[in-house]
Amino acid sequence: MSVPERKQGEDGYLAWLPYRRQETKEGLERCKAYRQIVVAAAAEDGGAVIQSAAAELARGLESLSGLSAAVVNEGEVPESGAYIQLALFSSPAAGMDRLFPAAVRTEIGPEGFTMQTEADTGRIVIAAAAPAGLLYGAFHLLRLFAAGQSVDGLNIQENPVNPLRMINHWDNMDGSIERGYAGKSIFFENNRFKADKQRIRDYARLLASVGINAVSINNVNVHKQETLLITEEFLPDVAEVAAIFREYAVKLFLSVNYAAPVEMGELPTADPLDPAVQAWWQRRTQDVYAAIPDFGGYVVKADSENRPGPFTYGRDHADGANMLAEGLEPYGGIVIWRCFVYNCKQDWRDRKTDRARAAYDHFKPLDGRFKDNVILQVKNGPIDFQVREPISPLLGAMPSTHQVLELQITQEYTGQQRHLCYLVPQWREILDFDTHLKGNGSTVKRIASGELHGSRLAGIAAVSNIGDDANWTGHRLAQANLYGYGRLTWNPELTSSAIAEEWIRLTFGNGSEKLIRTVQQMLLDSWGIYESYTAPLGVGFMVNPDHHYGPNVEGYEYSMWGTYHFADWQGIGVDRTKATGTGYTGQYAGPNFERYESLETCPDELLLFFHHVPYTHKLHSGKTVIQHIYDTHFDGAEQAERLAAQWEALAGSMDEGLHRQVAERLAEQAEHAKEWRDRINTYFYRRCGIADEQGRTIY
Secondary structure, three states, X not given: OOOOOOOOOOOOOOOOOOOOOOOOHHHHHHHHOOOEEEEOOOOOOOHHHHHHHHHHHHHHHHHHHOOOOEEEEOOOOOOOOOOEEEEEOOOOOOOHHHHOOHHHHOOOOOOOEEEEEOOOOOOEXXXXXXXXXXHHHHHHHHHHHHOOOOOOOOEEEEOOOOOEEEEEOOEOOOOOEOOOOOOOOOOEEOOEXXXXXXXXHHHHHHHHHOOOOEEEOOOOOOOHHHHHHHOOOOHHHHHHXXXXXXXXXXXXXXXXXXXXXXXXXXOOOOOOOOHHHHXXXXXXXXXXXXXXXXXXXXXXOOOOOOOOOHHHHOOOHXXXXXXXXXXXXXXXXXXXXXXXXXXXXXXXXXXXXXXXXXXXXXXXXXXOOOOOOEEEEEEOOOOOOOOOOOOOOOOOOOOOOEEEEEXXXXXXXXXXXXXXXOOHHHHHHHHHOEOOEXXXXXXXXXXXXXXXOOOOOEEEEEEOOOOXXXXXXXXXXXXXXXXXXXXXXXXXXXXXXXXXHHHHHHHHOOOOHXXXXXXXXXXXXXXXXXXXXXXXXXXXXXXXXXXXXXEOOOOOOOOOOOOOOOOOOOEEOOOOOOOOOOOHHHHOOHHHHHHHHOOOOOOHHHHHHHOOEEOOOEOOXXXXXXXXXXXXXXXXXXXXXXXXXHHHOOOOOOOHHHHHHHHHHHHHHHHHHHHHHHHHHHHHHHHHOOOOOOOOOOO
């Protein structure tokens, strides 16, 4: 096993897997002690995954210690001495029954693992019911080594909380990425697959290292070229990519165009109740599974933002999803049907027209009508990945239907990886939100895991933030979002702070506590800072249409008149109450309905999402709405400058090129925050004519 050619992580390509040489004598000696990885068993249907686990351990320990490491089979090492053993529970490896009795084994699920250190020999045994568990256990052990933690007396049992832990790519075959902020696609260029697949293999490693088990590789807005991915022309390439991901226990999915039979000129209709359409999809699906026997299934966006769907034929979403599910069912495949459905051609001048209502209105009445291999994918909020919006009331509201929570790692509305915005705190708030659908404690994380309603299929999916930039994410610190997403989907109880520290230690090393604490605090502060100088009080959007970067107070792209937030000279906000507004609040269960319906109890941070109020309305903080807008935008710009200063103080504690790249992004953010401050404050000052109480200059 050779040490990676790249310098240990300085260009960002190795992300959180540079396996930096241990900087303390104790840590170095600990890694040097383990130079052999013993593979006790190789399952017929998972041998490649086990070999990936063994190779990763050897690669990691070699890099951490500077000494060579070897992978050997059971019986090729002395009976005594420190080494790492990988073994399935079904293996006859020595000591398995003693270390892992039946009571332990029954606690470990199909992707879980258990790990113990033998006190007398120092041997570390990673055991699992299936190969994927051994891979996840190997990465977990390497995290401990790389973070400088002790491996003495290990007694660990871990299972992932969420069955499906998925990444959605919005990559197009021309090489572009919709909402991609880190270069071009790693899969496609010039309407073909890239010939060199090494970067895909390296990406599969990154995903597996944080427990991701599924990936869709093409855009949900499926263009004509991507429609051909399920044809014999491209299936050999898809199968090659699937084989790479398979080695790291990641299952491949494809986004499909609902109207593919029409797009490909093979049928005049895509009516889901037409037998010819049903047969067409069954034939195509059979071809896909002939090429990829463990294919995961289809991801579908239909009847939204001009995408075709069953509405064209007077059918509903259950009709459409079930038709695809029929073809996938014999192979164990699933349909992931996105609930991002609304009519973008509505007349937004009508204040009773409310995009926020759409998903619930469309899907709630269909509960119980979807086949058992259909999962509805529901965005975390009712609008579109805003910096702040309430939790979608559709989450958990369909107890007889499988659901998966959708998040966005790519920072479409949160700075596009040109601004620092660590999203794990936002995701923690989403997961911890209590829907009250089955009484207190009906949290989103219990819905996502399938626990609340006993769902067989459940989990979390998120839109990827990677591209072919050298450091994967454009902004080096944006890697923390990809890492954090994986760790949080594995265990939603991990704190934002703990995940941040873990990522920093793996990425930058353990040598400087100042660096660790500074970067950790920068990450934890960043979401609040970004929110403070952009869209206030849950109002949403205020970005330039189409590309969604930079301030534009009236920039809602589907607005035919005025603004999305209905700001005028008297007040601002959208009345979504049941009493006088759109009725959206009525979609929430009792306590949440009451909380949002009332001005007295509505949280300040979501006030303008739920209520239209005068600029002089007093928040719970005691400030008026307009003064809050002024203050937060001035404060946010100052805090953005502080982020840049904090990073500058770390010069000399890391590679110069790494420091410079992040410094440039933070400098741009500080300047852009000023633009946000001035554009937002000026707009509202001119709207209402109310001066800043602190006398600051607003033009």
